[in-house]
Amino acid sequence: MAATRKKNKAGRRILALGAGLATVGALVAAMPAGASQDRAADAGYGNGKGWGRMVDVQLLSFNDLHGNLEPPTGSSGRLTQLNEDGTTKTIEGVGGVEYLATHLRQARQGNRYSITAAAGDMIGASPLVSGLFHDEPTVEALNKLKLDVTSVGNHEFDEGGRELARLQNGGCHPVEGCYEEGRTFSGAHFPYLAANVTDEKTGRPMLDPYYIWERDGIKIGFIGVTLEGTADIVNADGIKGLKFGDEVETINKYAKVLERKGVKSIVALLHEGGMPASGAYNYDCDTPGAGAGISGPIVDIAKNVTPQVDALVTGHTHQSYACTIPDPSGKPRTVTSAASFGRLYTDTTLTYDRRTKDIVRTAVASANHVVTRDVTPAKDMTDLISRYKTLSAPVAxxxxxxxxxxxxxxxxxxxxxxxxxxxxxxxxxxxxxxxxxxxxxxxxxxxxxxxxxxxxxxxxxxxxxxxxxxxxxxxxxxxxxxxxxxxxxxxxxxxxxxxxxxxxxxxxxxxxxxxxxxxxxxxxxxxxxxxxxxxxxxxxxxxxxxxxxxxxxxxxxxxxxxxxxxxxxxxxxxxxxxxxxxxxxxxxxxxxxxxxxxxxxxxxxxxxxxxxxx
Missing domain, CATH: 3.90.780.10 (5'-Nucleotidase, C-terminal domain)
Incomplete structure (x- = not known):
């Protein structure tokens, strides 16, 4: 079992509630069945899937879910697709956590090493089936999705730091109590990362700044930050005593911390983003030419984040892209975003070199995939939504x-x-x-x-x-x-x-x-x-x-x-x-x-x- 599944919540408590910062540990998973055969098959470079020098690690990611458990409607449930001839078409009826769950579970099949990560705004500004219950339903859904780690976004602070602490650590709402008799909210089974959100008095992060995923000796570190301007776009009363720091400085700082811990493969989960030149989910923003590419805050951030970081998973702008932006050394680096509301997920292959313990950048491949509704909806998600819809029905x-x-x-x-x-x-x-x-x-x-x-x-x-x-x-x-x-x-x-x-x-x-x-x-x-x-x-x-x-x-x-x-x-x-x-x-x-x-x-x-x- 990975460290994210551990229920040691004391290590994830918010300082404002009096708990200290604890570094998230990592547990090594047991060797999969048949590993000895796979080790022989993957000797040297092998097929990249198992025990050879080069190992493929799947990174599934999404962002800006905003509590959209039910399929979003209207323009919020559409995507634009770019055709080979340069024309575009509208894809209707995408998204919904029942379908996102099925797509993610299918994508994981055949991948021995798979991580699921998010780039903030999982909650906040949510439809009533989640928002009426202070987003407990969405956190429960993310637990069922087997989310490993996420950064905070600005909307995680909509109800303030104390409420975010409760969503991380569990417990009934301080005013409204528990919503079902005999059921206590268990909290998030994954860590929220907030490396650049610090206590103004102590300077210490209010949540864990990083998380180390480890399996069979493979270590990948995740640093989570939200946009520096969060304080300007959330209710000031809920973030009193908190400071939001520079994204680049923070990521670079903790990249050094991770390297000192022997972690050379690093992914930044960053709730800030950009605007690609096309709104099509499958637009290639690496295409040369006038009007091509991507603009916005993420460009300068990506160009200044240390080369120690191998990929950036981003959000906030609700756009879709899978680009490469050069790091400070001029080396291309993957930067992705999966639109919003669970309409897309990103599948990135990180090729890990066991000898150097680092990601082979030239082998990184990434693409966005549509969360279509032509798959069988995940029953556990259907049941979860049904439960909360029944509770909310008299109002909704x-x-x-x-x-x-x-x-x-x-x-x-x-x-x-x-x-x-x-x-x-x-x-x-x-x-x-x-x-x-x-x-x-x-x-x-x-x-x-x-x-x-x-x-x-x-x-x-x-x-x-x-x-x-x-x-x-x-x-x-x-x-x-x-x-x-x-x-x-x-x-x-x-x-x-x-x-x-x-x-x-x-x-x-x-x-x-x-x-x-x-x-x-x-x-x-x-x-x-x-x-x-x-x-x-x-x-x-x-x-x-x-x-x-x-x-x-x-x-x-x-x-x-x-x-x-x-x-x-x-x-x-x-x-x-x-x-x-x-x-x-x-x-x-x-x-x-x-x-x-x-x-x-x-x-x-x-x-x-x-x-x-x-």
Whole structure:
């Protein structure tokens, strides 16, 4: 049994709860049956599968599951495939943990050495069947998937460090208790790694910084980090006392630690990523030519991470790629990401040299594979989902509205770089927030702003739950707005509003713009021929057809996450006269109920609030 299966949870406790950091040990597995025959067959280089000098180790990986146990719907359940002739086609109906489990189990067959790893955001922003139970169902599913190790992502901190500690170590929820009589949550059977998340007072990692996988003398080390900017995109109250360090410095530091322990084969699990030139899952981002390749934060990180690291498994951007990016010595190194929501998994072959104890880089091969639904779903996962759906049914199945067609929330597409600037789901949410906060006793809001990352799913007309086409249930609304952020109405000057729009495309958001969704009546022009803050055409910013006056004060509705200046909008925390209202989820549900019925369903909101100049 590998070290990850050990239930020695004291070694994985968070320092904030008073437990010290313990290094994860490793146990050597017993020699497989028939090993003596395999040793002879694999003498020298052999076939790379067993006891010769060169041994193939399979690394299965995925990222950004976000508690999507059930098959994701709409655009969240699609992929783009690149055909040989250069055209693309859409693959419908992918993902779902029942199918991911089957694909992973089939992929492991015939591989003596197989590791399953993840690059963060396994939980958080989850649909109701997991989120209602504080993501205990997803952790249980990952245990059944035989996940060996994962890094933390920013969403692992959605409910704070103490809750992450409970998910790692087990125990019932401190407020809600256990969800089933006689059943206590056992916690994760795999380590969460957080090498660059440290206690501000002691400087020590809050979770294990690395993990050593060992079988038959083969040792592979894993270092797990989240993006340095995590503090800017999570609730500040939950991470008090924690510091998020530089990704490169941290990985390089622990690579040296692992090498001192005799571990020369190293994989970094990094919750930060990039944008390939194509949104197709099978795009070859090593193809030469203009417009080819990959961009974004992962490029500079990969170019500076020590050559001691043999591969990087990444996430956060929800993109799919299997690229090579040169390390500081100029040597190609594999960098992968498997999109999001369990739609893909990556299969990487790491060829291990027993003599040097290192990975042979030239022999590394990696590819993304689609989690199709044409395989037999894993019964243990079906049973797990069914159990939690039964528990959640009284809440989940309540109808809250009706829609006439899909209300989309398009994912970023490198081939359509501005398609996600204005989203139908974003317009719906912003309008709901404006209506809720417009009454004088709710703050008198004149417009609403919604952060795009807070919109997790589309509303899909046809659902698989059997409630009827066009019916929106509470569970579906929850999947769109799972954070339950409280709404606020605040004072902002016209100058601050204009600066807010400029911060969408400058400062912390220069490399990866975050386009706020705006309520009806608030309009402006985005000039994509320019760069940075200049992309916002200041004279175009209007409210109900009237130009925004920089000296005038406006009442603006937004969730508390934005009001705190998060997501790269520091100007928003300069607000005044804050009034707190209902949660964003309650606001959306109330709006859907008030504005739709079976005979008069709600149509997708029209676009056109943001004019794009290309």
């Amino acid at each position: 199945n309540r109808a809250v509205g009706h829609i006439s067609a899909d209300i989309e929330n398009p994912l970023p597409d490198p081939k359509k770089p501005f398609a996600d600037v204005e989203r139908p789901a974003g317009n719906l949410i912003a309008d709901a927030q404006l209506e809720a906060m417009a009454p004088a006793d709710k703050g008198g809001a004149q417009l609403a702003l919604m952060n795009p990352g807070g919109i997790r799913m589309p509303l899909t007309y046809a659902q698989s739950g059997g409630e009827g086409d066009g019916v929106v249930t509470y569970a579906e609304a929850y999947a769109v707005q799972p954070f339950t952020n409280m709404m606020t109405t605040v004072d902002l000057t016209g100058a601050q509003l204009i600066t807010t729009l400029q911060q969408q495309v400058s400062g912390a958001n220069l490399a990866a713009p975050k386009y706020l969704q705006v309520s009806k009546g608030f309009t402006y022009t985005l000039d994509t021929t320019k760069t940075g803050a200049d992309r916002i055409v200041v004279d175009s910013v209007k409210l109900n057809g009237e130009a925004i006056d920089p000296a005038k004060t406006y009442r603006v509705a937004m969730n508390e996450f934005l009001a705190a200046g998060s997501d790269g909008f520091p100007v928003l925390k300069e607000h005044k006269n804050k009034l707190v209202g209902a949660s964003d989820l309650d606001v959306l549900v109330a709006y859907m109920t008030a504005h739709s019925s079976a005979s008069a369903p709600l149509a997708p909101p029209a676009l056109g609030r943001i004019t794009i100049v290309k």
